[in-house]
Amino acid sequence: MDLADRILQKDKRALARLITLIERGNTEAREALKKLYKYTGNSYVIGITGPPGAGKSSLVNELAKKIRAKGKKVGIIAVDPTSPFTGGALLGDRIRMQDLTLDDGIFIRSMGSRGSLGGIAKAAYDAVKVLDAFGMDYVIIETVGVGQTEIDIVKLADTVVLVLVPGLGDDVQAIKAGIMEIADIFAVNKSDREGADRLVTEIEMMLELSQKDFDFRPPIVKTVAVTGKGIDVLECRISEHLDYIKKNGILELKRKTKVKEEFMELLKDHISRLILQKNASIIDNLLQDISNKTVDPYTALDILTREIF
Numbered sequence: 001m002d003l004a005d006r007i008l009q010k011d012k013r014a015l016a017r018l019i020t021l022i023e024r025g026n027t028e029a030r031e032a033l034k035k036l037y038k039y040t041g042n043s044y045v046i047g048i049t050g051p052p053g054a055g056k057s058s059l060v061n062e063l064a065k066k067i068r069a070k071g072k073k074v075g076i077i078a079v080d081p082t083s084p085f086t087g088g089a090l091l092g093d094r095i096r097m098q099d100l101t102l103d104d105g106i107f108i109r110s111m112g113s114r115g116s117l118g119g120i121a122k123a124a125y126d127a128v129k130v131l132d133a134f135g136m137d138y139v140i141i142e143t144v145g146v147g148q149t150e151i152d153i154v155k156l157a158d159t160v161v162l163v164l165v166p167g168l169g170d171d172v173q174a175i176k177a178g179i180m181e182i183a184d185i186f187a188v189n190k191s192d193r194e195g196a197d198r199l200v201t202e203i204e205m206m207l208e209l210s211q212k213d214f215d216f217r218p219p220i221v222k223t224v225a226v227t228g229k230g231i232d233v234l235e236c237r238i239s240e241h242l243d244y245i246k247k248n249g250i251l252e253l254k255r256k257t258k259v260k261e262e263f264m265e266l267l268k269d270h271i272s273r274l275i276l277q278k279n280a281s282i283i284d285n286l287l288q289d290i291s292n293k294t295v296d297p298y299t300a301l302d303i304l305t306r307e308i309f
């Protein structure tokens with residue numbers, strides 16, 4: 001029985017093994033993904049992002065408990081693009097989520113970049129598909145920060161929750177351009193701190209000033225994850241968003257867009273690899289000419305294109 005078959009048989013060790021192979025870019029992972037693909041498309045994916053120190057892990061911990069209380073199975077992927085190896089900087093997350101690991105209906109995995117920032121979004125995407133095929137009802141992706149890599153990762157989600165905390169100063173303004181645009185729900189965590197109401201007002205003002213037309217206006221939920229306060233409301237808002245995107249055809253559209261984007265990325269990678277493999281010497285010569293300024297990069301591209309096609 002191969003890895004794909006074992007995953008379809010709900011073997012958690014096979015699940016962990018395949019995600020490791022995905023991170024390494026192993027060919028065995030590719031073969032398993034081919035077999036599992038037709039079993040995907042059933043999990044509801046929630047992206048949890050926000051700046052470091054926002055209490056995302058505690059929030060994910062409590063949210064997963066609420067979802068499990070409804071009898072649903074949950075897969076959790078904690079992504080740290082800055083960690084040079086899997087699990088390194090996320091050991092604290094694992095400790096915080098320790099009580100979840102005893103639950104057979106929950107699977108938690110930390111993913112590091114292994115030195116490749118570009119590859120981590122693809123690895124996370126594939127890991128989501130594996131958890132989906134395994135039979136998880138929900139997959140929660142948690143990111144460490146709000147950089148471009150994290151934004152690429154949370155774009156995999158059906159619903160994106162942006163977690164903010166009082167006391168970030170101008171950070172709310174700084175992250176507006178990227179993540180604010182794709183946030184479906186705002187969670188103001190550690191809302192027992194001074195400045196929580198002011199932060200809620202700031203977010204409301206940003207939503208008012210946004211050029212975006214909201215059919216579903218992003219709700220703002222105040223939480224204190226360490227005590228569980230507000231988590232039931234957050235879970236309710238997430239469910240409402242899922243209902244909304246299902247009823248209005250947005251979920252189907254989002255998933256079709258994801259399929260297209262993923263396939264185009266695969267196509268670009270595949271074609272680039274083939275071109276580099278089969279035209280290594282001419283590319284080396286052109287690079288030398290570009291360095292010597294005997295040819296410009298654009299003309300070199302024209303030469304290479306004529307050579308290939």
